[in-house]
Amino acid sequence: MREVAIVGIGLTKFGELWDQNVRDIFAEAALKAMEDAKINKIDSLYVGAMSGGLYNYQEHLASVMADYIGQVGVPAARVESACSSGSQAVRMGYYEIASGASDIVLVGGVEKMWDADDGTFVLATAADQEYEAYNGVTFPGLYAMMAQVYMQRYGLTREELAAVPIKNHKHAVHNPYAQYPFEITLKDVLKATKVADPFGLLDCSPITDGAAAIILAPLEIAHKFTDKPIKIKGVGAATGPIALHDHKDLTRIDAVRLSAERAYKAAGVTPKDIQFAEVHDCFSIAEIIVAEELGFFEYGTAGKAIANGEATYGGKVVINPSGGLKAKGHPVGATGVAQLIEATLQLQGRAGKRQIEGARLGLTQNMGGSGGSSVVHILEAL
Amino acid sequence: MANSQRYTREIPHRFRLEAQKFDDGFISLPNRYISPISGTRNFEKINLSGKGTILSFTIVHTPSDQFKLVNPYAVAIIETEEGARLTAMITDTAFEDIKIGAKVELIFRKMMQEGLSGIINYGYKAIVCK
Amino acid sequence: MVGIVGYGSYVPRYSIKISTIADQWGDDASSIENGLLLTEKTVPGRDEDSLTIAVQAAKYAVQRAQIDPQKIGAVYIGSESHPYVVKPSGTILVDALGIGPNVHTADFEFACKAGSEAMFVAYSHVKSGNMEYAMGIGADTSQGAPGDALEFAASAGGSAFIFGAENVIANVIETHSFATDTADFWRREAQMYPRHGGRFTGDPAYFKHVLNATRIVMEKANLKASDFAHAVFHMPNGRFPRKAGKIMGFTPEQMQQGLVVSLMGNTYSGSSITGFSAILDVLKPGEKALLVSFGSGAGSDAFIFEATDKIVDVQNKAPHIWEQLKNNRMYLTYGQYVAYRKKIQFNY
Incomplete structure (x- = not known):
């Protein structure tokens, strides 16, 4: 090959x-x-x-x-x-x-x-149409149900959950292509229009x-x-159950872990080698779960780690320097490609004010549905 | 929204909770040819009792158009007493009574209708047991 | 003998107070409550219709009868609010309960007596030996136009009765039906709300048919009022059935158990038969009960039942109707009520 x-x-x-x-x-x-x-x-x-x-x-x-x-x-x-x-x-x-x-x-x-x-109907066609969407599920609703279990099991607070969109909006400030290149506050997130408990509008990609x-x-x-x-150093993809209710553990997205394992193996690298990642933060909980499945943080710890600044500039790994789906925007079919573009800009040193110093190795992770599919690419500067 | 032909073929599952129990223990509410757990193709048909427990839930405030008449509403992932998993709307229950671990019972309700002249879609919803 | 082997009733858990409706229209609540002798009425949830109500009542009936639903040979649903104008309610119900496909089913409409006629036909099938079991159901989400007198009473609920010849809990002793063409209340095709003849619905309609049916069925059975433990008449309000009972010689004590109208309102096809279901909840072996329905247009079906020893085995196998009416209620505002009943125009 x-x-x-x-x-x-x-x-x-x-x-x-x-x-x-x-x-x-x-x-x-x-x-x-x-x-x-x-x-x-x-x-x-x-x-x-x-x-x-x-x-x-x-x-x-x-x-x-x-x-x-x-x-x-x-x-x-x-x-x-x-x-x-x-x-x-x-x-x-x-x-x-x-x-x-x-x-x-x-x-x-x-x-x-x-x-x-x-639009809510269109997105819900990515769920099991007859056994999830028929019963009133929306996409924010599916991720909200993951968040409910995660928050109860790991003691993640509403404020810590809000740290994800706050960070990603901060990153987007310097992205000229972003839909919402401005900062938001904790109060903004907590007071936002309700979408699906615990999510308000600012927990959701636009x-x-x-x-x-x-x-x-x-x-x-x-x-x-x-x-x-x-260089595209490694590619990994995987599928997961189409219905969220068939996830054995509602706080896990197995397809992300599988796709990441395959990409790491193909690239010959480990999570520790990754300097930055563009991940699928369609909802605030998604970035947390994905960061764990990618191996950046232990299960149950990513939420608090992100809230503590471990996923921004100067932290353990910069997650979503572009602003992510949340702040950059999420034109569904374009998102996976746009993630590779952000990674390319970072690795080429063309990311302007959001440039990660010394970026050599980055990862992109993009998923479909409530984890029915996930694709990971690992990119390297030459 | 489901048109009449799509709707009609799901009736055994939605009206009577007809499910498949594979010999590895996996229970599927819609029909499958093969168990996702072990790959076995051997199963027996069972009817779920309709009793179960909430594994997670949310209150949906921004539904698609077809559910606007019941907005806001709760949706839950439920594990039935047989061990099957399914997603169902919760009805006739105050939001504060909906909790992870709460016992529920599935009942027959109207889900939505295709506009003013299309078919009416029925199915199961859950009620939290008091 | 042939009689009831299982029965069930269901009312939605939503209600609206008569005073809430009166306040909306600037009416005096206490005079209306006193005039109609009811204080609240049931309202269907946003995901309920006469069919979902019928299904729940029928499930309770099967639960009490403890029979294989496959053995039910006929299902009849009486309602004046069938969800479809064309397309049977009965087929939906038989599939929901696992009855059929080897089943005869039909939807009945005869204003408020469609439920008792469903029972009558079901009973006749078993009595003729056509089949082992047959079910008759009456359920409605009754319509009443905003501001109309009907709005104070039109409510939601229903009851189901399975007839059989073995393990009977209440035998049918006698029946009689009485009908004439009397246009006291009607609803034309594609109209949302019925119209009625005001006081013409009283003596020439309700009382003429109810009293004749009652008198004749009692004569046929050679029984007098004092032979009955309980009696129930169609309940368009709380006043009419009390007056009919009094004329026929029934005491307030004999009438009390069946007068579910005070909390339920008028559930049209489900009215008198749900009152009868309340009687079955407490009827003792050997006791007799009278059920007389009334449907505008107009006619009455009268039944005399006598409880067997088996009734005590089934009474607690499903929720009693008075408990449903008294417990776990959610009261609606008038705004919620008109939204639930889709009395305002939505844009989707």
Whole structure:
């Protein structure tokens, strides 16, 4: 298998992009990535998107996008794995290059969520439609049920839980692409509109329009496209039970642990080696559970560790320097790709005021549903 | 929302709590061909009693449109006395009586309806036992 | 003999006080309570309809009868608030209870007497030897227009009765039905609320049919009022059944147990039969009870029952109706009430 590198990146502003449709935002990110890699032709295209059908009444997204980025004729496929669609698309591109089938693959993720008639319904289709969504579950509700058990079992306080979004908003301040690049206070979090107990609005990632795209190429020719190719050192993916009620332990997300173990093994590194991570903080509890499953903290300790500053600059590992899903925004299908872009920027030393000093090795973790899928990528500066 | 054909085929599970008990002990409420625990394909059909315990719950304040008429409402993950796990809305119960570990009983209720002219969807909900 | 082998009643746990409704419309609560002789009424929860009520009542009936639901050969549900105008309630109920698919089922409508006619047909099936068991159910989420007199009484609840020939808890001694075309109360297709003829619903409708049915059934059985432990008549309010009972020679003591209307209101198809269910909760072996329904339009079904020794074995196998009415209540504001009953227009 060939080694694979990221040689170009492109991102749209995340937010409420009222004037752009789903094609526009994808094309903006994809064309930026092609400019970044100084190419105008690709061999293959993958599009990560959760629900073009329900959000925009548009399926067949891969062909739509190939057409609108001037690449008609290339093979193209859309990859769907709920909120991990983006990173699953990256994984497809990774293996297409590793296998030798293609040399230049554009992997993009997109979601145009503000077109939805009923966005809560769309997201709930990532749960078991007949046995969770039918019974009134919402996505905040599923993670809230994890939080309830976690808080009771480990004595995590509401204030400690709030530390996650507070930290991530602080990180986002210096991210020009972030949807909410401003700080929030503990009082803001505690007084926010109720969503699903114990969560208020500020425990939840927002509804976001946005797209992200990367260009992948074999490492051996990566320098043709960029001075600073970023090596994808390891990839791991896993599935978990589709319904939260089938998780043996409601405070664990096994798919995250499995995907991380596979990625660490592929990369030949351990959690201690990771300097920073972009993780799937769709809800405040998610970052805590994921940080434990990734091996950064012992089970039951990540919440307090994050509240104590262990996951920000100067701490044990910087989690979500971009602001995470919470503050950067969470355009579902784009999120997994955008995480790799943040990691690339950090490893290339292009992260501006949010640059992590000496960043050499970073990790991204992206998941779907209540842990039905998880994908981990480990990236390295050369 | 479930249209009539999708709705009708789930009736045995939703109305009568028909479940499969695999020979490794795993109980599945919707049908499966294979146990996720051991991979066994041997099972017997059982009807759950409808009695169980709350493992976790939340109060949903921002439902999808189909549940707005019952907003806000509680949802729980329940372990039945047979050891099956399921998700159910909690009804007819004051929010302060809903606790992890509380005993519940499943009852037959209206879940939602397809607009003004579509079918009515029925199913199970839980009541906290006093 | 053929009679009841199991019975069950269910009322939603939500109620509204008559005074709450009176306050809303600027009416004098105490004069209304005194006029109607009721103080509160039940209201269906937001996820309840006449069918979910029927299902719970039927579950209690099966629980008391302790029979295999598969042996029930017919199920009839009487209601004037079937969830669908076209599509049977009965099929939903039989699937919910594990009855059938080898079952005869039909939905009945006859204003407030649809429940007793469901019982009548179920009883007749067993008596004719058509089948081993048959179930008759009456359940309603009664409609009453905002500000109309009906709003003070129209309520929610229902009862189910399984008839059989073995292990009978109360034998049917006699029946009689009495019906004429009398347009005292009606609801046309696609209308949300019924209309009624005001005082025309009294003597020419309620009393004419109830008193005739009562008189004839007692004559047929050769029984007089003092032979009964309890009697119950349809309860559009608390006043009509008391007056009917008094005319027929029943004492307040004989009437008391069945007068669930004081806390339940008028559950239309579930009214008199739920009062009868309250009587079954306390009826002693050998005691007789009279049930007379009334449905506008108009007609009455009358039944005379006599309890067997077996009744004491089943009475406590499901919740008693008076306990349901007295305990664990949640009282609604008028605003909650109109939202629960969807009397305001929603946009989804």
